[in-house]
Each structure stands twice: as C-alpha cells, then as structure tokens.
Amino acid sequence: MTKNNTYYAPSGGMPPQTQLLSDRAIFTEAYAIIPKRVMTDIVTSLLPFWEGMRMWVIARPLSGFAETFSQYIVEVSPGGGSEKPELDNAAEAVLFIVEGEMDVTIEGEKHPMTEGGYAFLPPGCRWTIRNNGDTPVKFHWIRKAYQFVEGIEAPEAFVTNENNIAPIMMPDLDVWSTTRFVNGTDMRHDMHVTIVTFQPGGVIPFDETHVMEHGLYVLEGKAVYHLNGQWVEVEAGDFMWLRAFCPQSCYAGGPGQFRYLLYKDVNRQMPFIRP
Template sequence: MADHRDDPEAATAAATGYYAPHGGHPPQTDLLTDRARVTEAYTVIPRGVLRDIVTTVLPEWRETRAWVLHRPVAGGAVTFSQTILEIAPGGGSDAPEPQSEVEGMLFVMEGELTLTLDGEEHQLGPGGYAFVPPAAAWRLQATGAQPARLHWLRKRHQPLADRRPRAVVGHEQDVEPSPMPGTEGRWRTTRLLDPADLAYDMHVNIVTFEPGATIPFAETHEMEHGLYVLQGKAVYRLNEDWVEVQEGDYLSLRAFCPQACYAGGPGPFRYLLYKDVNRQVVL
C-alpha cells in the first residue's frame, strides 16, 4: 500500500477518488522543469503549478482563496471560466455570482458544504454537484471541520425561447454512467445534466477510462473543453503533441483542437469535463 503521509492531496484522492490542490510551495532545491505549456490550441496547467503564490481572492467570498484555472483569453477558449475554491470552515458567500446572466456548476472534491439555492438547503460532500441557473438566489458555506475544495464553472447563459434551465443538485455516484458504444464499458460518461434537455447550453460530465482504454481517433469539434483530472494518469494527444497528464492536472482546449488519449493505469483515469452545447453559432 502506498504511503501518503507526506502527500495530503494524494492521500485524500486515494480515499475519495477526487484529487484537490492544497497549495504550499516546493523547496528551493527543486528543479524548475515542469509540464506547463500554453499553445494556440490548448493549455496544460500541471498540478505542481497550483501553489500559494498563484491564488487570488474573490471579493464576494470570505475566508476563501481561489485558483483560476481558465478565463476567456484571446486565441483560447472563450465561453467559460473555471476556478477551484478553497473555503475555510465557516467561510463562503451570501452572494457568490456578480453577473445575473451567468449560470454555474459546482463540483465538490473535499469537505462539507451547505448550499442554499432558491431558499432550499442542500448538503454537499465529495462528489456532490449543483447546477445554478442564471439569476438564481444562492449562497454557499463550508460547514465541516476541514477546508472545502470545489470546482466552480461559469458560463454566460444563451437563452432559448420558452426554455429555462432548472436547478439540479445531486451526487455523481447516483448517476448511471453511459458506456461509449463499442467499448464494452471501458470508456463511459457520467452526465451530470440531462443531455436531452435543450434548455442547457453547457454540459459538465465525468469521463472514466479503464486502464488501457483509448479515445482511438483525434476528436476535432466546435465544443470548447475544460478538463480537470480527478484520478489516474494518461497520455493525451493535443493538436500535434503527446502530453502526459495525471490527477490534479488541468487542460483547456479551444474549439477544434484535435484530442485523443490512452489511459495509463494502474487504476481508472477519470476527469471532470466542461463543454458548450446546444446553441447555434453566433455570427
């Protein structure tokens, strides 16, 4: 059995299946070399980058620090932002979203939280998630003895006549994964929002590959991706490059970036995936 006494992130990931950053800094004796890269087609932020020095404070939140993994930038993906929040016990926000036209998705990796959404309270732990529609009234508070760490994805909602997305609160283990046809269940997708409901213009899924499973062709499509590795390791083909990734790494893929992967084992390779869907191209 692996000894995780000096690696709290790995220890928590082994127990929960969700890797979350804890910050800190590497020693001065470490080499500078790492896997971070920014290209015209994709960005890779390895987990070793998520240190104390790159956190920010969001004015709507108390006792909270944030790692902003993605924001719209020229030449990159432009439809969303993605942030990891680390909320100290008792911290949180009574008015988290400053833009009424923006929708959000929360996914918890560590800790316990109370979400109040349109007047109804929900308890969220590791694997818990919530879709927050635009203009919803909501608040979030860390209620456990240890800090809570979660993803917060945000997208400006593109309204569709007579269809408004409804709030959704759940746990990923309560959602039946859908196997990719022809893969004997070795590649499967847990869809946190109803893929048949056109009211949603974003999807957030958990994709799972068993060891040795592959995306056997270079997907090339209009959807942008934010991809955070929850568990395991793989080799990703991004545009013209092969890139090794492991739990805690983050990928941002612009539209039409070719992408494929091999899951490396020895355990499952799982990631949290954002994509924009269900809308006409705006010209």
Template sequence: MTDPSYYAPQTGLPPQSALLTDRAIVTEAYTVIPRGVLRDIVTSVLPEWTGTRAWILNRPVAGGATTFAQYLMEVAPGGGSGAPEPQREVESFVFLLSGELDVTIDGTAHTLTPGGFAYLPAGSDWQAENRAEDLAKFQWIRKRYEPLAGHTARAVVGNERDVEPGAMPDTDNKWRTTRMLDVQDLAYDMHINVVTFEPGASIPFAETHVMEHGLYVLEGKAVYRLNGDWVEVQEGDYMSLRAFCPQACYAGGPTNFRYLLYKDVNRQIVL
C-alpha cells in the same frame, strides 16, 4: 470495484532546492496547468467570498477558450459567500472534491459531499458556506447563459456516484460517461460530465469539434493527444481546449483515469 476519488491539489511552495521542471504549457490550441504549479502564490481572493481563495484555471482570452471561466476553490471552515455570483446573466456549476459545502438555492439548502454537484441557473439566488471542520475544495464553472425561447434551465443537485454512467459504443464499458445534466434538454447550453477510462482504454481517434473543453483530472493518469502533441497528465492536472483542438488519449493505469469535463452545447453559432 474501488470507490471513485477526487484529487484536490496540495498547497505550499516547493523547496528552494527544487529544479524548475514541470509540464505547464500554453499554446493557441490548448493549455495544460499541472497540479505542481497550483501553489499558494498564484491564488486569487474573490471580493464576494470570505475565508476563500481561488486558483483561476481558465478565463476567456484571445487565442484560447472563450466560452467559460473555471476555478479551483478552497473555502476554510466558516467561509463562503452570501452572493457568490456577481453577474445575473451567468450560470454556474459546482463540483465538490473534498470536505463539505452547504449550497442554498432559492431558499432550499443542500449539503454537498465529495462527488456532489449543483447546477445554478443564471439569475438564481444562491449561497455557499463551509459549516464543517475541514477545508472544502471544489471546481466552479461559470458561463454566460444563452437563453432559448420556450426552454427554462432549472437547478440540479446530486452526486455523481448516484448517476448511472453510460458506456461509449463498442468499448465494452471501458470508456463511460456520467452525465450530470440532461443532454436531451435544450434548456442547458453546457454539459458537465465525469468521463471514466479503465486502464488501457483510449479515445482511438482525434476528436475535432466546435465544443470547447475544460478538463480537470480527478483520478489516475494518461497520455493525452492535444493538437499535434502528446502530453502526460495525472490527477490534479487541468486542461483547457479551444474550439477544434484535436484530442485523444490513452489511459495509463494502474487505476481508472477520470476527469470532470465541461463543454458548450445546444446553441446556434452567432455570426
């Protein structure tokens, strides 16, 4: 079995001779941002960070997913933030793709390597710094936390390689999910998973549910069914799915198809 990989988009602009052909699409049911359009010119500079640029992949927008924001972050050596989260009511999840990132949570330091993650509860005091010699690239997911009486969300730090994935029923372990937060703990109002499909494996029905999704493809390629469309995706691509967007996929090979998945869970609908 080969080690998992974590694709981080390559920067720079295409040559002037290139044709304008790509797979980017925005609909009211879903958005696909392929890796080829994650170029230098579309980055944002965040005021709380130094030596850093961000590709903002999702933000709450009318007609789209509304529960979360998601970024692809690139931090240069010596860069980072002493106060990365400007809103005390917002929780975060960081997943490292390449390089190293030092994350300090309430005074305790942790060094993340590729596959490493940190869940930062709303209101926690945390910092992030790149003390290594290479760029640190990571996914950053932010959500306004919905408190639940009697339940306290606590910081979680680890590496997805050290978490035993669970096989989906009746799939002969060809479709499995690595759950980085305790799915039985109601303190958490979002789940972040790494989903793995071996070549040829599939979601054989159109999932249609209230949970919104952010999907960043870590490895491999697939054909994804989104609403009424078949869309080809590959490592480095990003998908944002609004509530009730029908979804399914076939993994195309020759390697495993793996993605980082966000979904909102465990709370009553507010009317």
C-alpha cells in the same frame, strides 16, 4: 450513497528552492496544460463578498484561450462562505466538490453537499454557500454566460451526487463511460459538465476534432494525450484547456482508472464575429 471514487484537490504551499524550475506547463494556440505542481499559494485569487476563501483560476475568457467559460478551484475554510457569491445575473454555474463538505442554499432551500456533490445553478438564481464543517472544503466552480433562446426557458437548479448516477458506456465499448448530470437532448442546457472514465488500456481511438471548447480537470489516474499532433502526459490534479477543433485523443495506460471532469459548450448556434 456509496462513495466509490476519488478526487484530487490542490493543497497549495510553496515548492522548495531546490526544485527544478521546468515543468509540463504549456500554453499553445490550440491547447494549454496547467500541471498540478504549479497550483501553489502565490497563484491564488480572492473575490469580493467571500470570507475564508481562496481560489485557483484555471480558465477564464481570454483572446486565444478559453472563450466560453471560466473555471475555479475554490477552497473555503471552516465557517467561510458567501452570501453574494455570484454578481452576474447572466451567469450559470456548476459546483462540483472534490474534498470536504458544505451547505449550498438555493432560493432559500439548504442542500448539504459532500465529495462528489454536483449542483447546477441557472442564471439569475439566488444562492449562498457556507462551510459549516471543521475542515476546509474544495470545489470546482464552472461559470458560463447563459445563451438565452427565444421560446426556450432556462433550466431549473438541481443538486445531486456523482455516486447516485449510473455511468453510460460508450457504444460497443466497456472501457469508456460518461457520467451525465443532464439529458443531452435537453435544449435548455447550453453547457454540459460531465465525468469521463477510462479503464486501464482504454483509448479515444481517433483524433476528435469538433466545435466544442473543452476544459478537462483530471480527478484520478494518469494518461497520455495526443493534442494537435503532440503527445503530453497528464495526471490527477492537472488541467487541460482545448480550443474548438483542437485534435484530441488519449490512451489511459493504468494501473488504475483515468477520470476527468469535463466542460463543453453545446446546443447553440455558432455566433458570428461581426465587423
């Protein structure tokens, strides 16, 4: 496996008293931006049945905010981990490592994972996690309540690494590609977590407006996004939440490539809000 990508991971800490208060953080009815600068020690959370961990919650189900998923950036110290990480049997998950190494045991089988490592964990799956290394490990943990469909089985667990998967180029474009970890036509999956890469100068050439809710964590580079009629700058370490139908386009100005971890809900009927 050849490592050829970089991944931004938060380091916590606290800014000095001399730092300006204002930042790029914004929360609107259509989108939200959580800049990397605001991911400090005082906004971390803890979970039961974990040792040596803390996490930044960057998305959670909330009226007017993320409705279909939650997303954490988890930091686990050497020797830390959990024998009961997931307490909801209906929850599926994706783990994506941005710094360090860890062991994930799925249904009794241990999988060593390093930077770029990707694990899909179906609902009801028995899994544990342990940092057996000498340095902290940091990873994204994206969770969704799986939408079961009669006649379709839930997908199986798997572990891979981004560097083992060839990106797929957008049709007729050589500056925009997507690393896909599951087949887009596989109806067992009701969420996709992919990595999107733009080369310098690449653009989304129109305001996409579609039903999928998005969570975007910038892994590398910087870009300018056009969100619901407003221009915002984003860089490595920033998180964006985009509501369904939020108009969205971007321009990757360089000097290096612009890459982000992308969540979206897919392949299911639209649920009704019933009185």
